[in-house]
Amino acid sequence: ACQHRLWPEIESVVKQQVAWARTGIGECGQGWQLFAEDGEMRMYRREEEVDGMAVDPLKAVHTVPGITGHEVCHYFFGPQYRYDWETTLEQMTVLETVSDDTLVFLQTHKRIWPASQRDVLFWSHMRKLPNENDRDGPDLWTVVNNSTTHLDYPPNVGKCVRIYLKVCLLCQTRVDPPKDGAPLTRDNISCKITYCSVVNPGGWAPASVLRAVYKREYPKFLKRFTAYVVNQTKNKPIMF
Numbered sequence: 001a002c003q004h005r006l007w008p009e010i011e012s013v014v015k016q017q018v019a020w021a022r023t024g025i026g027e028c029g030q031g032w033q034l035f036a037e038d039g040e041m042r043m044y045r046r047e048e049e050v051d052g053m054a055v056d057p058l059k060a061v062h063t064v065p066g067i068t069g070h071e072v073c074h075y076f077f078g079p080q081y082r083y084d085w086e087t088t089l090e091q092m093t094v095l096e097t098v099s100d101d102t103l104v105f106l107q108t109h110k111r112i113w114p115a116s117q118r119d120v121l122f123w124s125h126m127r128k129l130p131n132e133n134d135r136d137g138p139d140l141w142t143v144v145n146n147s148t149t150h151l152d153y154p155p156n157v158g159k160c161v162r163i164y165l166k167v168c169l170l171c172q173t174r175v176d177p178p179k180d181g182a183p184l185t186r187d188n189i190s191c192k193i194t195y196c197s198v199v200n201p202g203g204w205a206p207a208s209v210l211r212a213v214y215k216r217e218y219p220k221f222l223k224r225f226t227a228y229v230v231n232q233t234k235n236k237p238i239m240f
């Protein structure tokens with residue numbers, strides 16, 4: 001995979017996205033507004049427009065007990081699970097298997113009235129990262145999704161408007177070992193999740209409509225996805 005045409009871009013985008021995900025909300029500077037809260041989940045967005053289109057950056061933080069960062073990234077990255085948790089997905093195709101940790105996807109999302117239907121073409125890369133802050137702590141895991149091109153699927157040919165996105169899911173496992181030295185169970189682990197996304201809707205769509213859709217769909221997506229991972233892993237051995 002190191003000699004693949006996408007490799008240089010993947011390297012630079014992953015480093016940039018992970019650094020961005022690691023930057024706390026406070027450090028990011030002002031402009032972030034908390035727009036959704038549910039238990040441990042906090043969702044922030046910044047209102048930004050490009051050519052009159054809402055491309056609001058989103059940053060969500062969540063802590064989920066009983067699962068690891070590797071498990072969260074495994075179920076987010078794997079195409080075989082996506083229809084189970086991605087409610088707005090209409091069609092998903094793996095266009096290219098670059099390597100076992102890098103895929104190229106083409107997805108069409110359900111039409112959201114009055115916007116026209118959207119599709120998105122992106123590479124998706126999953127990677128384990130060394131835990132710089134705590135050398136003997138568990139590693140971090142990340143999945144980065146970044147829009148890309150594919151000669152056979154030029155944008156805006158069919159009925160779909162091509163959107164452009166950059167997404168980073170960064171996961172940090174936390175282990176609280178049992179006092180009596182008993183073996184680890186899922187009661188002793190939790191996962192701190194940071195989900196960052198910037199979506200350019202591609203063609204024109206009313207900013208008010210897009211913002212309403214994001215406000216409704218993003219909290220739903222993160223809650224549904226994390227509940228899915230908890231449910232899929234609860235009777236399986238812990239995957240660190």
Ligand SMILES: O=S(=O)(CCO)c1ccc(-c2ccc(C3CCCC3)c([C@@H]3C[C@@H]3c3ccccn3)c2)cc1
Pocket residue numbers: 086088107109112115118120145163165167197199201205210213214217218221
């Ligand atoms: O994290 S991912 O990579 C996971 C892989 O699937 C990802 C997340 C979100 C999108 C996405 C991009 C654009 C739109 C809109 C823009 C104008 C009309 C359709 C939507 C609709 C809003 C709904 C939505 C929002 C958030 C989460 C899921 N659904 C979703 C695509 C991929």
